[in-house]
Amino acid sequence: MKVLGISGTLVGSKTRILVEHILQQLQQQYPECKIELLDLKEYKLELCDGRPTDQYNEDTQKVILKIEEADAFLIGTTILHGSIPSALKNLFELVPVSAFTDKFTAFAANGGNPLHYLAIENYVKPIASYLKMLSLPEYVFALSSDFDGQNRLVKETKLKEVDQFVEHYASVLQQFYKIKVGS
Numbered sequence: 001m002k003v004l005g006i007s008g009t010l011v012g013s014k015t016r017i018l019v020e021h022i023l024q025q026l027q028q029q030y031p032e033c034k035i036e037l038l039d040l041k042e043y044k045l046e047l048c049d050g051r052p053t054d055q056y057n058e059d060t061q062k063v064i065l066k067i068e069e070a071d072a073f074l075i076g077t078t079i080l081h082g083s084i085p086s087a088l089k090n091l092f093e094l095v096p097v098s099a100f101t102d103k104f105t106a107f108a109a110n111g112g113n114p115l116h117y118l119a120i121e122n123y124v125k126p127i128a129s130y131l132k133m134l135s136l137p138e139y140v141f142a143l144s145s146d147f148d149g150q151n152r153l154v155k156e157t158k159l160k161e162v163d164q165f166v167e168h169y170a171s172v173l174q175q176f177y178k179i180k181v182g183s
């Protein structure tokens, strides 16, 4: 089972830190899974303009391939203007629907405004449904104030919430994998 964690933003560093934290916990709970991090900041993705995949630059093709090869995802996003960053929306547009279809996905967001905790429900899940992903109902929404001055996730209640989230995510992923391999 290959799980690809996506840090879906070009802004700041807390989204990546949150995604890395969840992936580390997941590796502990589900040691057999292969985990990889895809940080959109490390790739020069072109804007989707409808070209066939092989006509995009090397970085764009590499990222599309990583998504095609993954069995499951953890999609992390910053909240910008009440929604997701354009970089993440562009990624969803670049990748063929078939690369997401029937793959198990969980979501984690980080924002500064507690009133925007529903951004995953309102903006990400509808896209996930369109792309035919299977998704964990609950998600993590971390506030900037859950991190300390060095951007470490330190808020006790949030850490506990993340632990419970990962426990459920790991358990569902393991069941999903059994069904996938037909055992």
Ligand SMILES: Cc1cc2nc3c(=O)[nH]c(=O)nc-3n(C[C@H](O)[C@H](O)[C@H](O)COP(=O)(O)O)c2cc1C
Binding pocket: 009, 011, 012, 013, 014, 015, 078, 079, 080, 081, 082, 083, 110, 111, 112, 113, 114, 116, 143, 144
């Ligand atoms: C341009 C911009 C727009 C933002 N809009 C929102 C917003 O609408 N809602 C929100 O909760 N946070 C918003 N934020 C705050 C970030 O989501 C928040 O600070 C988050 O923790 C960013 O962490 P990072 O920069 O370390 O990745 C915005 C930040 C920027 C830079």
